[in-house]
Amino acid sequence: MRLYATSSGLAREDRTGMLAILDLPYPDVGALLRGPGIEAARTAPVLREQPIDATILRSPVARPGKVLIVGLNYGSHATEALEMLAALGKSDVTLPKEPNLQVAAGSAVTGPTDPIVLPRVAGDHVDYEAEVAVVIGTVAREVTIDRAWSHVAGLTAVNDVSARDIQRRAMTGDPTASIGVAKSFDTFKPLGPCLVTADEFSETPDLAVRTRVNGTVRQDDRTTGFIHAIPELIAYLSRYQTLEPGDVICTGTPRGAGVFTDSYLRAGDLVEVDIEGIGVLANRVVRA
Structure with missing residues (x-):
């Protein structure tokens, strides 16, 4: 449905x-x-x-109680992220064995065709991240992997827009910066265009994930590239907080985000996040 x-x-x-x-x-x-x-x-x-x-x-979920963001969950993206950290002098960093978690504000969520607004404090370093989003349907607390999927209402598409300058400062130890803040600006989480109920998918769906900017493909991968599958993510996250109906889990983005090629979003750009079996987000970038 x-x-x-x-x-x-x-x-x-x-x-x-x-x-x-x-x-x-x-x-x-x-x-x-x-x-x-x-x-x-x-x-x-x-x-x-x-x-x-x-x-x-x-947006199918107007104001999630929590937007939980999983980083480094595609092998392709983890590789390019480690390469960037090495260039910043963090060559001793290794991939985490458990999911990498950040929390963004529910107020960042916007609709599937609404504009992405470049904030004045980070307008030159705003980036896209195509992701499959899981919407929780029933309360989940300390669930097991084999029961995790039963708590899923469905899947939707999300663009995990990020202010990379703030994110970079946080990753290099600046105590005044936060990755959560970098991902929480108003309009930074376009969501939709619909919710496709969980019965339409397997617990480990094989879906194409693509981003186009002004018609040019920037990201192109499949969810089979997940390091941690959706049931594993839900079981892990539910150890640390109760997952409630309407909460959103962003499952990670593949290789190709703009930060790795210095291709940030500019006013006038059209960003399309296309998730197979779900639909397309089409958001125009505008100045504040």
């Missing part, structure tokens, strides 16, 4: 290209998950149908 948050309310894609606006009092999927749960959308009465192309789409 594909669920959308729209300007007209929650919607289900019963026919390709057409949205069934549901008779439900919840503005987004996150609110639904914190209420009766995902199954309510399967049986909800339909108010009307309208074309997706004629509908304003919102």
Whole structure:
């Protein structure tokens, strides 16, 4: 099932290209998950149908309680990150054996076609990161790997936009900088365009993950490149905090982010994050 948050309310894609606006009092999927749960959308009465192309789409989860970001979770990206750290004099750094975790603000989430705003304090070093996002459906605390997938409501796409100058300062020991802050600016987490429910995927999905900037492919990989699979991430994260309905886990990005080629985002750029089986985020970059 594909669920959308729209300007007209929650919607289900019963026919390709057409949205069934549901008779439900919840503005987004996150609110639904914190209420009766995902199954309510399967049986909800339909108010009307309208074309997706004629509908304003919102983020499927408007304000996650937590946005948990897993770094270095593709072998391809981990290799290029270690190379960069070595160039910064950190040649003794090795890959962590456990997932690398950062936390971003829920207020950073924005819609699938909303603009990405370059902040004044980091406008020259803003970067894209295409990722598959996991949306938690039911409370998970200290779950086992074999039970972890049962807590997933579905998957969506996310662009884990980052202010690399602030992130670099944090990684080189500057106590005034934080990786979480670098990823928490308003509009830095475009999410959507829909939530595809967990029953549409295996627990270890094989999905293409791509980024295009102004039509040029910058990232192109598959989720089979994960170092830590989704159930492993959920089990690990749930040891340290309770995962709640509507929480979002960003599962990592592959090789090709702009920081490694000094190709940062500029005002006017169109950034497209394309996740196979889910859809495309298309966000224009604008000045503050």
